[in-house]
Amino acid sequence: MTNFEKIALLEEMMELGEGSLSEETVLADIEEWDSMAALSLIFLMSENFGKELKGPQIRKLKTIKDIIDIMV
Amino acid sequence: MSRAKFNNAKIKGICCAVPNNPISIEEMVKPYFDENYVKKTINIIGAKQLYYAKEGQTTSDLGYAAAEKLIADIGWKKQSIDGLIFISQTPDYILPATSCILQDRLRLPITTLTLDINLGCSAYIYGLFLAKQFISARTCKRIILIVGDTISRKVSPKDKSSVLIFGDGVSATAVEFSDKNSLSSFILKTDGSGATSLIIPAGLNRYPSTKETRSEKKDQDGNIRTDEHIHMDGMEIFGFSLREVPKILEEVIELNGWTSMDVDKLLLHQANNFMLKHIAQKAKIPMDKVPLNMDSFGNTGGATIPFLICDKLKDEIKINKLRVVMSGFGVGLSWGAAAMELSDVFCSEIIYV
CATH class of the missing domain: 3.40.47.10 (Thiolase/Chalcone synthase)
Known part of the structure; x- marks a missing residue:
């Protein structure tokens, strides 16, 4: 999966328009990035990458790039 | 693996009780959280209204009311009941067991087996399993299973991870022997x-x-x-x-x-x-x-x-x-x-x- 596709997945997850996010986007600046979005990310990682994401890992994420890096 | 199959015990009836004290979540958390966040989260999580135990009201008060109505509605004679299982994380006392208090309050015979168990979200499955196990082993013929909590006493209104979710409620379920029941x-x-x-x-x-x-x-x-x-x-x-x-x-x-x-x-x-x-x-x-x-x-x-x-x-x-x-x-x-x-x-x- 390309980074472009991963960003598209994250945009869809947070119900954001296409092109709203880039690798540099800081999570704290996204209004839609909240505790429910974190749960959506846990589901997304489980469904698409077979990975179980834990709370402490999520709290360490700072940018969209950080999320992309674990989407493997 | 813990697994079991039964074919001779069935659920006869169920009655549920909440405190007569409805709480609007939105109103309750207004002083503490941003209104838009609360609206959005309520929408996603789903809970809009909760019931909170009134002052002095305990889990067994609700369990008693539910069990009393259930027994009357299904027409069981109290003398025919020989088991009472109470599963809760908010019992009335550290000791004695709340199931003992309920046996007396419900006027069940002293030949009743009673048991308190401390479980929460999984309680109903464990409770049905135990009731069916006792019936299947011919230990009991008719069991009242009471499951529920008055957890509101332990919820901080300033903690959005629990106040937007947890409410009080107690159920009573009648389980009995039946030889024509399916698996x-x-x-x-x-x-x-x-x-x-x-x-x-x-x-x-x-x-x-x-x-x-x-x-x-x-x-x-x-x-x-x-x-x-x-x-x-x-x-x-x-x-x-x-x-x-x-x-x-x-x-x-x-x-x-x-x-x-x-x-x-x-x-x-x-x-x-x-x-x-x-x-x-x-x-x-x-x-x-x-x-x-x-x-x-x-x-x-x-x-x-x-x-x-x-x-x-x-x-x-x-x-x-x-x-x-x-x-x-x-x-x-x-x-x-x-x-x-x-x-x-x-x-x-x-x-x-």
């Missing part, structure tokens, strides 16, 4: 390594109540509570549920000799709607088979499944045969699932005490 199957599991994911950290023996445990603290997500309030790590619980519940559903469906196509209704512990939709999606069960009623009662812990049955399936199971799979999962961590046919089950009106 039911149970699977039960535990992972105590996750105990701290959903916990009241202090106030009992490990960390007795002190001035320190009663003082408010702010956590990394901005929630304020004391160590004597309920604390839930939502992400851990969500991860656990997503990992384990679809798995146990598949196992119990197979154990009962069904495929997922055979399931008419999937009765999931009403933890929060967001989580249930993801569990159903992962388990490949369409949402029209997954009733939800978080909006009316919130998450009443172990009582959510009987509340769901009385609220949503009352008329259907009085007449039709319904093949259901139930699953309760959470605090412990403890979880279980059951597959059974429900028919000729009398559901009383939900009562407000």
Whole structure:
């Protein structure tokens, strides 16, 4: 999966328009990035990458790039 | 693996009770949280209204009211009851067991076996399993299973990870011997390594109540509570549920000799709607088979499944045969699932005490 596709997945997850996010986007600046979005990310990682994401890992994420890096 | 099959015990009836004290979540948390955040979260989680125990009202007060009405509605003679199981995390006393108090208050005969068990979200599955086990072993013929909590006393109104979710409610279920009943199957599991994911950290023996445990603290997500309030790590619980519940559903469906196509209704512990939709999606069960009623009662812990049955399936199971799979999962961590046919089950009106 390309980074472009991963960003598209994250945009869809947070119900954001296409092109709203880039690798540099800081999570704290996204209004839609909240505790429910974190749960959506846990589901997304489980469904698409077979990975179980834990709370402490999520709290360490700072940018969209950080999320992309674990989407493997 | 802990699994069991029964074919000689059935659910005869269910009655559920809430305190006659409705609480609008939006109103309650107004002083503490941003209005738009609350609106959005309520929308996703699903709970709009909760019921909170009134001053002096305990879990057994609600359990008593539910059991009394249930016994009258199904016409059981009290002398014919020989088992009472009470499952709660908010008993009346440390000792004696609340089930002993209820035996007396309900005027059940002294030949009644009574038992208190400390479980939450998984309580209904464990309770039905135990009731059926006692009946199957011919230890008892008629059992009243009382499951529920008055957890509101342990919820901090300034902690959005619990105040937007938990409400009070208690159920009573009548289980009896029946030699013409169809098969039911149970699977039960535990992972105590996750105990701290959903916990009241202090106030009992490990960390007795002190001035320190009663003082408010702010956590990394901005929630304020004391160590004597309920604390839930939502992400851990969500991860656990997503990992384990679809798995146990598949196992119990197979154990009962069904495929997922055979399931008419999937009765999931009403933890929060967001989580249930993801569990159903992962388990490949369409949402029209997954009733939800978080909006009316919130998450009443172990009582959510009987509340769901009385609220949503009352008329259907009085007449039709319904093949259901139930699953309760959470605090412990403890979880279980059951597959059974429900028919000729009398559901009383939900009562407000």
